[in-house]
Each structure stands twice: as structure tokens, then as C-alpha cells.
Amino acid sequence: MKTLTILKTTITLLFFQQTAFSQETKKETTPPQYTIENCVNHFDLDKATKTKVGYQYWFGDKNFTHENTLKMSIVEPGKSTHAPHHHPEEEFFYILEGSASFFLDGKTVVVGPNTSLYCPPNAEHGISNAGNTNLKYLVIKKDLR
Template sequence: MKKVNESDFDYRFGDNGPKYLTKGPNVDIGVVVLKPGQDFPNHYHTTCEEIFYILEGEIDFYINDDRVPAKPGDMIQCRPHDSHYLINTSSQNFKAVFVKSPHIGENDSVVIDKPKIN
């Protein structure tokens, strides 16, 4: 079990950018903030997928060069090798939770009995 509070961690660029709340061993979770006019470099991951859940503001994602506008309540999933670029063209701060799940090299499924259905 692990419990942390967002206020215990720093953003990469002072008051914006990503900040990790936990790293590994199976998943990374954090938050990212971009202020109006800011962007985050286009990149992709070779083995993990990254999921963003938008909390505040609006943002333009470019997934494999296609524009994907996102607003609070939206979820964006980037699979391995999906390039993703974020730019805040709005007048409000953007904030999202991100989850990065690394590649697991073995089958981690566990088969259990079917539930009893009445």
C-alpha cells in the first residue's frame, strides 16, 4: 500500500509540466499542468502506453499528427509508438492525470471461477 499527496511533489518546470506521484514497479501515475500558450514536446513510448484523464481546461493533443481536442471528463489513450504532442491554445490552465503502464513481458492474467449468477 502506498499513499501520497500531490502537494508533496514538484512539477518538472516549477509550476507546470508533469509531476509523478508514483513510479513503478508496474505503473507510473502523475499529473500534468500546461498554462496558456505552453506545449509539451511531441514524443512516443516504445513499450508502454500512456493514458490522460482531463481534469481542468482544454488542450489540443496531436496523436500521430492528428488533432484531438480534449476537455474535462475526456480520456485519451496513447498506445506504444503513438506519437503525442500537447499544446494549450486556450486561456485557462490545463490539468490532467496521466497513467503510464510499462510493457509486461509475461502473461499476467489469472483465471478464476465464473461468478455465481442467480
């Protein structure tokens, strides 16, 4: 009888812990209250994150938006943010300034400003700075939650 009581108590505690964890998880994924103040985001280099190859600045990340993210990357000449890779999300790059070398499934092309680059889901892709000035581009990606 004592073992049964301990078992019931343990199950009850686990249920309450799971319920509390579930509620905490829901609170963490609840998007913020959207206002004109937090929906307008001006680039500020002082708020950008320094990387090994330049900077990145999140205009909208997965904690702010419902499905999409928007990031600006600034990459120094001759460098790239990472090696070619793939992921299940589709992705767009939009070149703002500089010259980009775009790799997609074994082929490479060099492009300049006002060019969009599309990466289908699971395609191997990469982007690097092919010029002698900073490369500045936007990354638009759907968040698969």
C-alpha cells in the same frame, strides 16, 4: 605460472565485483514496503517539480510502483510539455481542468475536462494547452522494465 596466477586472481576479482554489482542493482529495483501512509498521496504544490511550462507531480513513479506510473501535469496556456514524440509504452492522459489539444498520428482534436486520451505503443503523440487557463491532466503509463 605467475601469469596464470595473476589471471586467476583477476577472474576471481571480476566475479566478486559482478556479484556485488548484481546485488546492488537488485537492491535498487526492490520496491518499498507498502503502508497506508505511503500508499495515500495528496497533491501538494510545494512538492511538485517546476518545469519550463508549469509543474509536474508524481503520485506514483517507477521507483514506487511495480508496473505503472501516475503523474499530474499542469501546463500554462499556449504551452506543451514537449514536442510530439513516440515510445514503446502505451499511455493514457485524463484531462482534469482546462482545454487540451491532443495530437495523435497526424491528426489533432481539442478536448476538455473529464476526457481520456489513449496513445497506443509507438504512436506519435503530444498534448498542449489550447485554452487561456492552466491545463491540468493525469498521465498514466506502464513502465517497461
